[in-house]
Amino acid sequence: MEQDHYPDALLRRILREVRTIAMVGASPDWNRPSYFAMKYLQIKGYRVIPVNPKAAGTEILGERVYASLKEIPDKVDMVDIFRASAAVPPIVEDAIAIGAKVVWMQIGVRHDEAARRAEAAGLTVVMNRCPKIEYGRLNRELSWGGVNSRIISSRRRLEARR
Amino acid sequence: MSDRPNPKEPGFSTLAVHAGATPDSTTGARATPIYQTVGYVFDDADQAASLYNLQTFGYVYSRLGNPTVSVLEERIAALEGGRGATATASGHAAQLVAFFALMQPGDEFVASKRLYGGSITQFALTFKKFDWRVHFVDPDRPENFREALTPRCKAIFVESLANPGGAVADLEPIAEIAKKAGVPLIVDNTLATPYLCRPFDWGADIVVHSMTKYLGGHGNSLGGAIVESGRFDWFASDKFPALSKPEPAYHGLTFAETFGDFALTMQTKAVGLRDLGPALSPFNAFLILMGTETLPLRMQKHAENARAVAEFLAGHPQVGWVSYAGLETSPYHQLARKYLPKGPGALFTFGLKGGFEAGVRVVESVEMISHLANIGDTRSLILHPASTTHRQLSEEERIAAGVGPEVVRISVGIEDADDVIADLDQALAAAARP
Numbered sequence: 001m002e003q004d005h006y007p008d009a010l011l012r013r014i015l016r017e018v019r020t021i022a023m024v025g026a027s028p029d030w031n032r033p034s035y036f037a038m039k040y041l042q043i044k045g046y047r048v049i050p051v052n053p054k055a056a057g058t059e060i061l062g063e064r065v066y067a068s069l070k071e072i073p074d075k076v077d078m079v080d081i082f083r084a085s086a087a088v089p090p091i092v093e094d095a096i097a098i099g100a101k102v103v104w105m106q107i108g109v110r111h112d113e114a115a116r117r118a119e120a121a122g123l124t125v126v127m128n129r130c131p132k133i134e135y136g137r138l139n140r141e142l143s144w145g146g147v148n149s150r151i152i153s154s155r156r157r158l159e160a161r162r
Numbered sequence: 163m164s165d166r167p168n169p170k171e172p173g174f175s176t177l178a179v180h181a182g183a184t185p186d187s188t189t190g191a192r193a194t195p196i197y198q199t200v201g202y203v204f205d206d207a208d209q210a211a212s213l214y215n216l217q218t219f220g221y222v223y224s225r226l227g228n229p230t231v232s233v234l235e236e237r238i239a240a241l242e243g244g245r246g247a248t249a250t251a252s253g254h255a256a257q258l259v260a261f262f263a264l265m266q267p268g269d270e271f272v273a274s275k276r277l278y279g280g281s282i283t284q285f286a287l288t289f290k291k292f293d294w295r296v297h298f299v300d301p302d303r304p305e306n307f308r309e310a311l312t313p314r315c316k317a318i319f320v321e322s323l324a325n326p327g328g329a330v331a332d333l334e335p336i337a338e339i340a341k342k343a344g345v346p347l348i349v350d351n352t353l354a355t356p357y358l359c360r361p362f363d364w365g366a367d368i369v370v371h372s373m374t375k376y377l378g379g380h381g382n383s384l385g386g387a388i389v390e391s392g393r394f395d396w397f398a399s400d401k402f403p404a405l406s407k408p409e410p411a412y413h414g415l416t417f418a419e420t421f422g423d424f425a426l427t428m429q430t431k432a433v434g435l436r437d438l439g440p441a442l443s444p445f446n447a448f449l450i451l452m453g454t455e456t457l458p459l460r461m462q463k464h465a466e467n468a469r470a471v472a473e474f475l476a477g478h479p480q481v482g483w484v485s486y487a488g489l490e491t492s493p494y495h496q497l498a499r500k501y502l503p504k505g506p507g508a509l510f511t512f513g514l515k516g517g518f519e520a521g522v523r524v525v526e527s528v529e530m531i532s533h534l535a536n537i538g539d540t541r542s543l544i545l546h547p548a549s550t551t552h553r554q555l556s557e558e559e560r561i562a563a564g565v566g567p568e569v570v571r572i573s574v575g576i577e578d579a580d581d582v583i584a585d586l587d588q589a590l591a592a593a594a595r596p
Contacts, residue, residue, distance in 0.1 A: 031413060033420045036217045043209070043218055107422045130422070141219035143182060144227060145431065146235025147246040147424045152172055152180045156187050 006126055008151070011134050014102055014124060018077040019047065021131070022069055022100070024091050025082030026050030028060050033106075034082040035060070037132040044135060049076065069094040078102035080131060081109055089114045096121045104131055174241065174357060175458045182236030183451070196448045197229040216415065216432060226431050230444040234451045238377065238387045239427075241356040241454070242369050245392025246427030248435065249385060249447060253352060253372025254284055255440035256386030259430050260348060260370055262438060263404050264316045267293035271345075272310045273319040274301035275562050276329045279552040281350070282559065285319075298562075302493075304335040311343050316401055317368075318345060322361055323353040323502065325537065326547055326571040327564035328485045328510040330497035337365025344399050352376070352538070353509050357461040358502045367394040368426065375538025378450040379460050385442050385450045388430050392423035405429055411437065460540070463576040465505030470579040471572065471586065475512050480520070480590050482568065486510040508574040509537050511547075511564065516593060518567035521546040523593035525570065530577070530585045542575035542582045 021041060026048070027034045038048045038061055049072055050060045056067035066072050069079060069091065079095040081088060081104065088111035095103050096118060103118045105111070105127040115125040136142040137149045172180070183194045202221040204210035212218040221227050231249050239247040250256040265271070273285055275298035285296040297315075299306035307318050318340045320331040333349065340347035346367035351359065355376045361369050371377060373385035396405040396418040405425050408414040411433050418425040435441050472486035487498035487506035498506040514520035524544070525533045531542040535551050545551060547565040560566060574582060 030215065031408070031415050036215075036420060039212060039217045043212065133422070136219050140184060140187075142424075143236045144219050144221060144229070144232050145246065145424070146227070146232050146239065146248055146427055148181075148236055148239040148244060150171075150240070151184070152176065153184045154192075156185045156190055 006129065008138060010124075011126070011129075012138055014078070014104075014126070015131065015135055015138065018102060020049065020074060020076050021046050021078045021080050022049045022051055022066075022072055022076040022098075023080045023082060024051040024069065026052050026055075026060055026065070027082075028052075028055050028058065028065075033130075037080070037082075037106075037130060040132045041135070048080075049074065069098050069100075072098065076100050078104055078131075081105045083109065085109050085111050089117070092118050096123065102126070104129070106130055107133075177237075177240045178357075178457050179455050181240030182233040194230060194233045194448065194451055196444055197224075198444050199228070200224045215413070216420070216428065224444065225439060225441045226436055228441070228444050228447070230451070231442050231447040234373075234385075234442075234447045234454070235387070235427075237451060237454050238356075238371065238373070239389055241457070242351070242389045243356070243360050243362050243391075244369065244389040246424040247387050247389040248427055248430040249373070249387050249442040250435070251386065251440040251442055252384045253350075253370065253374060253386040254280065255438075256370045256372070256388050257281065257284060257350075259434035259438060259440065260368060260388045260426075261289065261294065261317070262434050263426055263429050264346065264402060265292070265294045266403065268314060269293075269316045270295040270297060270312055270314045271317040271319060272297045272299060272307050272315055274321065274324070274331065275299060276301055276324040276327060276564060277319075277321055277350070278325040278352075279547070279555055279565070281321075283554060301329070301331050301336070304332050304339060307336055308339045308343070311339075311345075315343070316345055317348050318343075319348045319350070321350040321353065322359050323487075323507045323509075324564075325353055325509060326511050326545075326551075326569075328353075328487050328492075328494070328506060329564070330487050330494040330501055330506060332497055333361055333364035333366060333501060337367075340367070341365065344401065346394050353507045354502060355457060355461055357458050358465070358504050358507060362391045362393075364501065367391050373450045374536070376461065376464070377454055377457065378446075379453040379457065379538060379540060380449070381536055381539035381541065383446040383449040383453075385446050386440075388426070390424065390426040394426075396425060404433070409433065460576055461504070461508075464508035464574060467576065467579040467582060468508035468510065468574040469505065471574050471582055472510060474583045474586070478587075478590060480515055480594055482513040482515045484510065484512045485564070509571070511569045511571045513566070513568045514570060514593070516568070518548060520593045521568055521570050522549060524586075524589045527589035527592035528585050529588070530581060531572070531589075537571075537573035539573065540576050542577060542585075543573040545571045547571055 053067040092114040235247040297310040349361035349366040369389040371387040487494035
């Protein structure tokens with residue numbers, strides 16, 4: 001997959017099919033981007049399970065925090081990575097191990113080798129994007145802030161997820 | 163004709179009609195409704211908190227965002243090939259809000275000396291009250307921008323096509339100088355419009371507009387816009403704390419971290435519009451939005467008429483010179499071919515051999531062309547800057563801005579070119595009578 005271009009149809013499919021997201025690097029601080037993304041995705045009906053060894057055992061936005069992906073007792077559909085690019089490979093290994101279907105790396109996070117490894121294991125990979133921003137863009141909410149959604153449509157806005 | 167640099171992307175005319183404007187999600191209304199509304203209900207206290215914290219997208223209060231205004235913002239962002247836009251009450255407000263995001267007290271910027279007279283006054287005198295300092299340079303030699311840069315400089319500012327003389331800025335090398343200095347190049351693209359020139363294609367980082375002019379196009383609504391390319395790295399230095407550091411005016415939120423490539427679009431709304439206040443009226447947004455739909459058609463006609471009028475004036479015995487960059491005699495002819503291949507706009511100046519008196523006589527003698535201080539209208543407009551818009555400048559500043567006593571400015575409309583020419587012809591004849 002070309003790193004800088006993901007078709008809208010692919011992103012829509014991911015956001016429609018995914019139910020549970022494990023957010024690696026979720027922060028308990030309200031003004032951190034991961035907290036924003038977690039809160040937004042919860043509002044949109046996703047279950048978001050925070051993963052952060054420093055906050056393990058506490059709660060963020062009503063969800064128990066786990067130290068690693070492997071400790072999560074529930075089924076995880078997507079792993080959202082809020083970590084430096086260099087930290088990606090072991091997270092991808094864990095994502096494969098727990099049976100996640102999608103690995104999504106946040107804006108500024110990219111690891112081509114780890115992405116190839118995940119794709120070889122049958123996972124779908126998105127890099128250098130934010131699921132909150134893509135959800136907002138595809139559902140025209142980003143447009144409310146004057147952001148260019150690049151969407152031309154003669155249909156009413158229908159959410160990617162019901 | 164097709165304006166389709168990338169076959170995957172819709173063409174310019176398609177964007178002009180559709181970008182930002184899908185059918186209303188509640189009613190299905192196809193044209194964008196006028197949301198003449200101020201407040202928007204919260205579902206509950208938690209959602210209200212999320213909105214105030216910018217954790218979720220949505221409308222709170224129309225000073226920060228309005229459903230009609232945001233359609234226009236997205237439209238302008240799409241036409242410029244940018245990531246996002248913020249609409250403001252006027253072009254001057256757009257400049258204020260853009261600089262407010264970049265500048266701290268004591269900061270400086272370098273600007274072309276060939277600017278709209280109102281911008282020169284805003285930068286040199288009014289901005290001084292914020293302790294912001296401007297250095298004006300001759301833009302015809304791009305190196306002048308580099309030489310004027312100081313460590314406190316936070317931006318370079320030019321007009322792509324300058325008001326009133328029609329000088330064309332050499333955007334590519336100027337953008338390179340800005341990039342090396344780690345500061346954004348801000349381009350006022352009002353006169354060119356994105357139909358004739360897209361500054362982001364040449365390396366600009368921020369575009370500002372007076373939408374009052376060609377984007378609205380009908381002389382009926384004030385409006386301004388700030389557009390960001392999404393390519394400027396706010397974290398590359400400590401120069402832009404309002405974007406790259408926790409913002410005390412927003413509970414410690416770091417805009418560039420949270421919003422990435424549309425950080426400026428969010429900052430100019432959440433802090434700029436919130437605290438300075440110059441939001442665009444929804445009704446004006448509606449009228450300007452309607453104007454943008456015909457922007458390609460109007461700009462073609464404006465450009466075609468301007469060429470015919472410039473050629474007529476260039477051949478008139480009472481006219482000493484014509485500044486239109488489409489003429490081969492213009493010093494900007496090559497730059498115009500590079501940056502404005504569809505035509506160098508429809509606003510230019512010409513010099514009357516009869517000087518100040520002749521200028522006054524011509525603007526007082528026109529019958530169809532309107533004598534007023536606006537540009538970019540469907541109607542042809544004429545002005546004698548030395549006695550009106552540029553009156554507050556010193557004689558030296560007027561000459562520097564290209565508006566000496568003999569200079570007349572014309573904004574060529576979309577009437578039949580023959581009628582514009584006939585009116586100028588009779589006004590010139592009237593001016594020649596003793």
